[in-house]
Each structure stands twice: as structure tokens, then as C-alpha cells.
Amino acid sequence: MSRPVPHDLAAEQAVIGAALLAPTVVGELAATLSPGDFWRPAHGVLWEALCMLHAEGQPTDPIAFAAHLAEAGNLGKVGGAPYLHTLIQAVPTAANAMHYAGIVTDHARRRQVVDLGDRLANLATSGADVTEMVAAGRALLDGAAEGGWPPPIPLGDRRHLPGFPAEILPAWVADAVFAVAEFTQTPVDLPGCIALAALSTAAGGRAEVEVRGNWREPTNLFTVVVLPPGSRKSAVFAAMVGPLLGAERALVERAKPAIVEAELAARVAGKVAERAANAAANADASGRDTLLADATAAAMNAEAVTVPVLPQLVADDVTSEEAASLLAEQGGRLAVLSPEGGIFATIAGRYSGTPNLEVFLKGHAGDMLRVNRRSRAAEHVEHPALTLGLAVQPDVLRDIADMPGFRGKGLLARILFALPENTVGRRKVGADPVPESIATAYSTNLGALVVSLAERTDPAVLPLTPNANERVLDIERAVEPRLAPSGVWAHIVDWGSKYTGAVVRMAGLIHLADHLRDGWSKPVDAETVERAAILGDYFAAHALAAFDDMGADKNTRNARLVLAWIERTATGAFTKKELYRAVRSQIPTAADLDPVLSLLEMHGYVRQLDPPPRAGAGRPPSPSFLVHPELHRPSAVLRPIRDARRPA
Known part of the structure; x- marks a missing residue:
């Protein structure tokens, strides 16, 4: 039997609307409300962005917030600027923000309990040994009692991409x-x-x-x-x-005979035109007009002979100008492999100083392309x-x-x-x-x-x-x-x-x-x-x-790099020192890992453990981190377009 998933969209909208009306409430709520507590993914994205801006001391008023979302490429994903206006209208006052946040977190805990029940039900029907099943069930219950792990907030779609079919x-x-x-x-x-x-x-x-x-x-x-x-x-x-x-x-090889024949025809026609021109030049006035007409016809015949390329x-690596010339010579077909x-740097203007994308844009679309040459008249493809x-x-x-x-x-x-x-x-x-x-x-x-x-x-x-x-x-x-x-x-x-x-x-x-x-x-x-x-x-x-x-900042890219290392090694816990040894060829200093680990912790992928008590003088131990237990499970993907059908 299906059951409704515990959630309250109105409460979620009221929390974010209150934060936009009164940015000071973000700091009050951030300690108890995480992005993963929101049922609607777009609300989680909005809350994460609000918390990040608040932590950095940046403005979170609606105008500044919309600009930040647009710059990050997320404004369209969350419903656009009109939806932000809808959120503000959804709450009459920011005074009840904590009450709305309590409703959101309560529903989040209830969803965790529902998920726990599903896991226990799956465990019961898995065919595992009863003793092992009970022990695993107790571990799940203990984890839930300790607060469990909320679903991580994706850093993007870079991980778990489909393989080439x-x-x-x-x-x-x-x-x-x-x-x-x-x-x-x-x-x-x-x-x-x-x-x-x-x-x-x-x-x-x-x-x-x-x-x-x-x-x-x-x-x-x-x-x-x-x-x-x-x-x-x-x-x-x-x-x-x-x-x-x-x-x-x-x-x-197949074209060479035709090329040789055309070259020979061109030379012969050229000689004929040259002799006719000489005859016209040396003729007296009475017969010059006729010879001049013959010379003109011979020259035109010579010009009409085309030698195939x-x-x-x-x-391989050609400039835009070279690509245009080759397209004209090759009947409109060329591949750059x-x-x-x-x-990319070449067509961006590495040599010319001016980007020239026209050949590649028209070459993809099949739109007519004109090629101007110094040595002959313009050609078009x-x-x-x-x-x-x-x-x-x-x-x-x-x-x-x-x-x-x-x-x-x-x-x-x-x-x-x-x-x-x-x-x-x-x-x-x-x-x-x-x-x-x-x-x-x-x-x-x-x-x-x-x-x-x-x-x-x-x-x-x-x-x-x-x-x-x-x-x-x-x-x-x-x-x-x-x-x-x-x-x-x-x-x-x-x-x-x-x-x-x-x-x-x-x-x-x-x-x-x-x-x-x-x-x-x-x-x-x-x-x-x-x-x-x-x-x-x-x-x-x-x-x-x-x-x-392409739109991600350096910390996000490095965070994805760390996630890839975690998945590849299937590690459940690690120290910062161990991580740095693994990624130092791509992340230059250990200090560069600090914002990366903070980002991963904010997204719920890792948790930093409390450091052990100091036993004496010396360097403190390297910080340790736990990994989200569900990290290695492939994330859900959008329904493929090939499965979409017309509505009845």
C-alpha cells in the first residue's frame, strides 16, 4: 500500500519567505534546520544558498539573492524570480519563522522514520540470517536515535553519469x-x-x-x-x-587519374591561349579583330578547365580560415578530429587575436558559407x-x-x-x-x-x-x-x-x-x-x-574530486592527512582542502569527528571525517526522454 510522504509545502515556503523578509532569522534557524530537511529539492537549494550567503556576510535580500542564484545558474532550477516573490507572499510576518521551521524539521524526522521502516522491511525479506538481521536492525535503530544522516544535497550531476550505450x-x-x-x-x-x-x-x-x-x-x-x-x-x-x-x-588514388588529366588539359588549353594571344598581338590591323576574338575564346576555355583537388x-588543428578554405575545396565536407x-584556443583567436566562430557555427547548421580568397574570386559553400x-x-x-x-x-x-x-x-x-x-x-x-x-x-x-x-x-x-x-x-x-x-x-x-x-x-x-x-x-x-x-567554482570542482576519491576507495572514514596524500597532485596545499571539506560537510556528505583529547605537547592530530553511509548508492536520475510518451 502506498502512503503519503510526510511533508508540509506551506511551512517550507513560509520558512524561506520569512528568511527573505527578515534575513536575520537565517542565523537563528541555520543551527536547527538543514537543507536536507526540506521535502521539495528546490527549497533545499534555496535554503543552502541563504545559509551560505549569511555565513559569508553577504546580503540575502530578494534582489541580491535572485542575482546570486542567477549567477550560479540556479535561478531557473528553483522556479525563477517569480517564485521568490511567491515565497515572500506566502508568509505575512517573519515572527513565526521558528514555528514554521519546527514543522519542517518534524516532517523531516518523520520521513527518516518512514525510511527506517522501509529499510527494516527490506531487511526482513532479504533472506539474511535472523541473528544478523536483528543485529543490523538494531544498528539502524541506533543510528536513527543518534540523529541519522539526512540525504546529501547534490553538488551537481557530475557523479553517477550513465555509461555510453x-x-x-x-x-x-x-x-x-x-x-x-x-x-x-x-x-x-x-x-x-x-x-x-x-x-x-x-x-x-x-x-x-x-x-x-x-x-x-x-x-x-x-x-x-x-x-x-x-x-x-x-x-x-x-x-x-x-x-x-x-x-x-x-x-x-581514385582521383589521381582525373587530376592528371585535368592538369594536362589545363596546360594544353593554356598553351593554346598563349599562342592565340601572341598571334593576335603580332597581327596587322586588318586581321586583328578576328584573332583577338579567337584569343579571347581560347583564354576562356583555359580558365574553364578545373583541376580537382x-x-x-x-x-587536425586548423584555423577558422583554413577550415573555410578546405570546406570550399572539398565540396562542403570536412572533419576536425x-x-x-x-x-578551441585557435578559433578563439590565439593567432589572429579575434575570435572567428562563423565557420564552425555555419558548418554545424549547414548554412551557406562564403569564402573570400586573395588569389581568386569568392566562393561559397x-x-x-x-x-x-x-x-x-x-x-x-x-x-x-x-x-x-x-x-x-x-x-x-x-x-x-x-x-x-x-x-x-x-x-x-x-x-x-x-x-x-x-x-x-x-x-x-x-x-x-x-x-x-x-x-x-x-x-x-x-x-x-x-x-x-x-x-x-x-x-x-x-x-x-x-x-x-x-x-x-x-x-x-x-x-x-x-x-x-x-x-x-x-x-x-x-x-x-x-x-x-x-x-x-x-x-x-x-x-x-x-x-x-x-x-x-x-x-x-x-x-x-x-x-x-563549466559554471562551478574551484571549491565545488575540488569537492567533486574528493567525492570521486571516496567512491573509488569505498572508504567510510578518513583523515585530512590521508585525503591530502591522495589528491595533492590536483589540490596543491592541505589548506586548500579546508573550504572543500566545509562544503562537503554543508552538503551532508561527510561529518567531522570531535578531536581526541590532547595527551601532551606536539602537533594536534589530523582532523577525522565520517562518510555518509549512502554515498556509494547511485543517485536517482531524471526519467529518460525516450520513455516519455504523449498523454492520453
Whole structure:
């Protein structure tokens, strides 16, 4: 039987409203009321922010508080400025704040008792030995009597992120992803995202998915994987991108005869034009007009001979200007694939001093791009398709948020981020190499996809089946409320607005990889869209974490680092000295741990133990901390968008 969860929303609203009306009550209530006592998560976030500002001596009036929430990226998450006004209106006077706080804490204790009952019931049906069961039950009761642990307040969505769902990719791609991850002992996310970039390289600019009306999505992607140094990014790139370079060489060999023929035709036409010009120049006045007309025609014929350029699929670290020129030369298709993130600094103006994002913005959207050259007339690319596949270090992720125009002009909104768990220090030595059959299948099939689409000048149009279109509508209906000012994606509305389009693009790539040689002649079905939606769920969770990480301050990032260490070591208690030994390569001094540990304690992840009595002279013992017993249990996640359906 279901039972209502003890809570009182009106009392919670009254407490926060009283604190906004009379900021002095924050100090009085903070000693007895913690953020975890609030039933509604948004109220916990608000109370935590109020306590933090009060502790720092900063103003907590509604205007200053709203500005602080907006700067931290939390205003939309808690309902926006109008909700703060609602909270103030919910309480007529701040005089009864302590009474309302008592109601909130009473309900919080009752929820703890309900949780305790659930744990005892689960324990009773677990099949454990009766003696052990009774002992465990007594331990739970003792913990409750001592006050227990309230649920910790999340520092963000950085922890417990979903793993890359490589199994939904076509078998020849999935097999390669898993095999490369095993051999390199890297998270599956890295070869998985680079595999998507490889498919995008093969199909980008050569196929579009037609959703409905004039809505078409090109099949090129921007993917960025974030991993620390020493994560074997280069080895993964070599395995996943190598076949593209092989396909590029095959295209070059196939194009060479046509290039040689065109070069010869150009030289011959040039000689003919030169002789005609000389004849016209040396002719007398009576016959010069005719010879001049012949010379003009010969010159125009020579100018009309076009020598094809050598095909190029992949570039590494190019400037925006070079990327534009290559797109024009290569018929609108180019991929920038690199195990480093230097391209971000380049387009931010490292060499020119001026950011140039236009090529990357238009190259993702497929908008017409004009290329001006000094040596010849301006060219334009009707539908450019630029692919981006990078693996960057965490510091690069934090830097790009501050690069001019990256967020404001929409570059970050176009990127599918992946923040996999770091495997360094836990890798298996002597892992099995990639089986030859898997490597051969991946190389052969990726090359076949490149070749099957290489000759197309106009992109193939991939329509959706009616059921696939309905599935896309389901996704749109699920996404829209999340983009509202009070929605869970309000702080990443720029990224979320492109979410459905990204899912459609991935569906197109999966479709083409499923049907290597004739995918352009088949519609995209609902099952393929469903598989792409699974990838969409993955990238949505990681995007929330990435944007939180980009907006987090140093103490929050270091707190996440400490939490990762706690989870990795499964420690239940530690000293500050032990922690510093483990993280000193990333946190320079032991003093830098003090605000980090305070933040973790404020969020309920750790508790500092009372120091033992001093036995004599000498340095005091290192502070000791207990870890929240539920820390290693994965947190709940938002319902995946792929499970959302239209209301009846």
C-alpha cells in the first residue's frame, strides 16, 4: 500500500519567505534546520544558498539573492524570480519563522522514520540470517536515535553519469567500440563518441534527414570527450579514425587519374591561349579583330578547365580560415578530429587575436558559407557540413566557457559532451588486443560508407517513416517543458533547444551505418529513432554535468574530486592527512582542502569527528571525517526522454 510522504509545502515556503523578509532569522534557524530537511529539492537549494550567503556576510535580500542564484545558474532550477516573490507572499510576518521551521524539521524526522521502516522491511525479506538481521536492525535503530544522516544535497550531476550505450550502435561499430575500449583500458565513452564522429565524417554533407515540412537535419555532429592526461586518448583516436585515413587514401588514388588529366588539359588549353594571344598581338590591323576574338575564346576555355583537388576527409588543428578554405575545396565536407583541444584556443583567436566562430557555427547548421580568397574570386559553400570530434582535458572544458562568444553565439550549444569516469589507476595490464576480424570489419564497413556517398554532389534525403515521425514528436513534447523558465533545462536552454535535432542526426547516422550501401534509398524507421533517443538520454545527462562543471567554482570542482576519491576507495572514514596524500597532485596545499571539506560537510556528505583529547605537547592530530553511509548508492536520475510518451 502506498502512503503519503510526510511533508508540509506551506511551512517550507513560509520558512524561506520569512528568511527573505527578515534575513536575520537565517542565523537563528541555520543551527536547527538543514537543507536536507526540506521535502521539495528546490527549497533545499534555496535554503543552502541563504545559509551560505549569511555565513559569508553577504546580503540575502530578494534582489541580491535572485542575482546570486542567477549567477550560479540556479535561478531557473528553483522556479525563477517569480517564485521568490511567491515565497515572500506566502508568509505575512517573519515572527513565526521558528514555528514554521519546527514543522519542517518534524516532517523531516518523520520521513527518516518512514525510511527506517522501509529499510527494516527490506531487511526482513532479504533472506539474511535472523541473528544478523536483528543485529543490523538494531544498528539502524541506533543510528536513527543518534540523529541519522539526512540525504546529501547534490553538488551537481557530475557523479553517477550513465555509461555510453554502445550496444545500440550497428554491430560492426559496437564490436569495435567495445574491443578498442578493452584493449586500451579506456571508458567505452571515448571510442563510442569518436565512432560517432567517424560516422559523421563519412556521411556529413552527403545525407540529410527530412523530419517534416522543410525541416531537415544534416548528419554531422560535434562531439567532445573530457578526460584527464594519460587516458590513452591518442591510442583510441588511432584505432577509430585510422580507417577514415585509409578511405581518404583510397579516394586520393581514385582521383589521381582525373587530376592528371585535368592538369594536362589545363596546360594544353593554356598553351593554346598563349599562342592565340601572341598571334593576335603580332597581327596587322586588318586581321586583328578576328584573332583577338579567337584569343579571347581560347583564354576562356583555359580558365574553364578545373583541376580537382586531392580529397581530404580529416584535418587536425586548423584555423577558422583554413577550415573555410578546405570546406570550399572539398565540396562542403570536412572533419576536425583530434585527441587534443587546441582547436578551441585557435578559433578563439590565439593567432589572429579575434575570435572567428562563423565557420564552425555555419558548418554545424549547414548554412551557406562564403569564402573570400586573395588569389581568386569568392566562393561559397551552399550546405557546409563540418564534423568535430575531440578529446580534451578537464581544464580545457572549464576554459572554453570563458572564451568570447562560445556560449553567447551558440558554439557550446552545438556540442555533445561526454564526461566519462577516469579509469587511470584501475586499468588491467596486458588486455587482449582488438581481434583482427573486428578491426577488419570496422575498417571495411567505414570505408564502404565513405565511398558509397563520396560521389554525391547533392545530399541524399532520408525521410522518416510515419511511426518514426511520431517518435520524434514524442521527444519534442517531452523536451519542451524542460526548456521553460522553471524547467530542469532552463539553465541550458540553448543546448536543449538543439536536442531533438541532435537525436535526429544520430538516427540518420545509425540508419546509414545499418544500410551501408543503400541507406540513402530507405526511410529512417521508428526503431532507429528509438536507438538514437537512448544516445540522446546519455548526452543530455552529460551535458547537464558539463555545463555545471563549466559554471562551478574551484571549491565545488575540488569537492567533486574528493567525492570521486571516496567512491573509488569505498572508504567510510578518513583523515585530512590521508585525503591530502591522495589528491595533492590536483589540490596543491592541505589548506586548500579546508573550504572543500566545509562544503562537503554543508552538503551532508561527510561529518567531522570531535578531536581526541590532547595527551601532551606536539602537533594536534589530523582532523577525522565520517562518510555518509549512502554515498556509494547511485543517485536517482531524471526519467529518460525516450520513455516519455504523449498523454492520453
